[in-house]
Amino acid sequence: MAxxxxxxxxxxxxxxxxxxxxxxxxxxxxxxxxxxxxxxxxEHKTIICSPRINLIKNKVGQHEGLLGVYGxxxxxxxxxxxxxxxxxxxxxxxxxxxxxxxxxxxxxxxRVVVDEYQxxxxxxxxxxxxxxxxxxAVNEFDYVTYLSATPIADKYIQKIEHFRNMPFTExxxxxxxxxxxxxxxxxxxxxxxx
Numbered sequence: 070m071a072x073x074x075x076x077x078x079x080x081x082x083x084x085x086x087x088x089x090x091x092x093x094x095x096x097x098x099x100x101x102x103x104x105x106x107x108x109x110x111x112e113h114k115t116i117i118c119s120p121r122i123n124l125i126k127n128k129v130g131q132h133e134g135l136l137g138v139y140g141x142x143x144x145x146x147x148x149x150x151x152x153x154x155x156x157x158x159x160x161x162x163x164x165x166x167x168x169x170x171x172x173x174x175x176x177x178x179x180r181v182v183v184d185e186y187q188x189x190x191x192x193x194x195x196x197x198x199x200x201x202x203x204x205x206a207v208n209e210f211d212y213v214t215y216l217s218a219t220p221i222a223d224k225y226i227q228k229i230e231h232f233r234n235m236p237f238t239e240x241x242x243x244x245x246x247x248x249x250x251x252x253x254x255x256x257x258x259x260x261x262x263x
Contacts, residue, residue: 070237077243082107090182090214093236094226100218102242108182108214109135109158116169116181116210117160118203120188125160134158138165147172163188163203170206181207186215190225204231 071091079085081103090107097104108115109132119125122139129137136142136150138161147169151157161169173179183189189200207213208231215232226232 070239072239072241074241075243083110090180090216091236091238092212092214093238094186094215094220094232095217096220096237096239097216097218098240098242102218102240104216105182105184108180111180112156113180114157114178115159116166116179117158118163118166118181118183118207119160120163120185122162124184125162128160132158135160138162138169140165144168144172164199167202167206170209176210179210180212180214181210182214182216183207184216187217187219187221190221190229 075082076085082088082097083103083106088107089111090104095104105117105128108117109128117128125137125139129135134154136147136154136157136159138147138159140162142165147159150159151172159169170176183203189203215235220226221229221232226235
């Protein structure tokens with residue numbers, strides 16, 4: 070496992086000069102640190118796989134030139150975007166990634182980010198065929214980052230053939246950057262009143 074210490078002056082990963090999402094698994098350590106924004110804003114052709122459509126719609130609304138691909142987006146729309154865009158940036162649902170991958174002939178200069186990759190395991194109980202199809206599609210690309218602030222535990226990762234022996238990077242953040250939330254538990258027979 071490689072550990073990278075985030076510089077003290079960095080609050081969001083987009084502020085870290087020279088930072089690139091590594092190949093393999095990245096434990097970003099905290100949520101909302103801008104890892105997806107790094108993938109959207111860098112100089113590489115990038116596909117970001119997301120488990121949820123709402124996240125895609127949110128990011129597409131924030132970033133001009135970002136194409137969202139999910140069920141009702143037609144292949145013709147995707148092909149038109151790929152033909153006219155020099156540095157394509159695409160966010161796609163896990164389910165639509167196999168369809169998107171088939172439309173890209175030369176995959177050599179693309180990067181893929183599987184955001185919130187722990188959902189592959191979480192959702193596998195009722196969607197294992199979709200998870201396998203996503204992993205098969207992603208395997209067709211040379212540079213893939215599996216991204217999460219809550220990665221799959223190592224004891225499980227080592228049992229999944231696809232992830233076994235994959236490079237693992239963890240980001241170490243300064244404790245001073247993040248306010249600690251204190252949870253106060255309250256027992257009540259009528260929670261609605263609390």
